[in-house]
Amino acid sequence: xxxxxxxxxxxxFQTDIPYKSKDEFEVKLDYKxxxxxxxxxxxxxxxxxxxxxxTDVLPYLIINIKILKANEARIKVNSNAKENIINKKLETxxxxxxxxxxxxxxxxxxxxxxxxILLISATKVSVNKIIIFVAEDGSFFVNGEKRGRL
Numbered sequence: 001x002x003x004x005x006x007x008x009x010x011x012x013f014q015t016d017i018p019y020k021s022k023d024e025f026e027v028k029l030d031y032k033x034x035x036x037x038x039x040x041x042x043x044x045x046x047x048x049x050x051x052x053x054x055t056d057v058l059p060y061l062i063i064n065i066k067i068l069k070a071n072e073a074r075i076k077v078n079s080n081a082k083e084n085i086i087n088k089k090l091e092t093x094x095x096x097x098x099x100x101x102x103x104x105x106x107x108x109x110x111x112x113x114x115x116x117i118l119l120i121s122a123t124k125v126s127v128n129k130i131i132i133f134v135a136e137d138g139s140f141f142v143n144g145e146k147r148g149r150l
Contacts, residue, residue, distance in 0.1 A: 019143040020119060020128040024069040027132065027142050034060040036102065061100040061150065063132065065117065067092050072119035072127050079112035090119065098132075103150045106134050 035057050067075070070092050077086040077098065086096055098115060105111045117130040133141040138150040 017118070017126045017129045020067075020117075020130050022143065022145070024067065025130060026064075026066045026068065027130075027147070028064045028066075029140070029148075030062040030064055032060045032062065033057045034102075059103045059150075061103050061106065063098040063100060063115075064095040065098065065130070066095050067119070070119065071121070073122040074120040076118045076120060078116050078118070080114040081112035085115075100134075103138070107136055107138050107150065109136070 036055055038055050067090060070090055072090050075086060075088055075090045075096060076084070077096070079085060085098065088096075100106055100115075101111045106113050113134045115132040117132070118126045119128040119130075121127045131141075131143055134150060135141070140147050140150055
């Protein structure tokens with residue numbers, strides 16, 4: 001019981017990780033047009049309806065993140081659908097590429113629409129974070145600041 005109380009108190013007093021200053025990183029959108037691969041005929045969505053995806057050429061989004069100034073040692077990227085997309089030693093001036101997928105899938109929530117980039121110190125403590133979020137209407141946010149629409 002004492003252990004549980006201590007864990008609760010530590011969690012209660014834990015401070016939130018601050019956002020990385022916007023002058024210390026760049027986020028660039030790289031739009032491409034790709035043909036969607038055909039979906040097998042026996043594919044169904046969560047409600048049991050047959051999925052019929054078009055094989056048209058659709059907009060595809062890749063995001064390039066460049067850290068300009070860093071006191072951190074590692075970069076770790078997670079999404080709301082998958083953990084450990086990137087987990088590498090941090091190098092300034094290098095583009096880290098995030099393949100988000102087809103823009104319609106991102107807006108519809110079929111693929112991940114929120115990415116958390118953690119910048120970790122040499123002592124393995126999360127120092128700063130960058131949050132990338134795409135809303136249902138296509139609004140694109142970086143650290144809560146609207147940066148445009150998809």
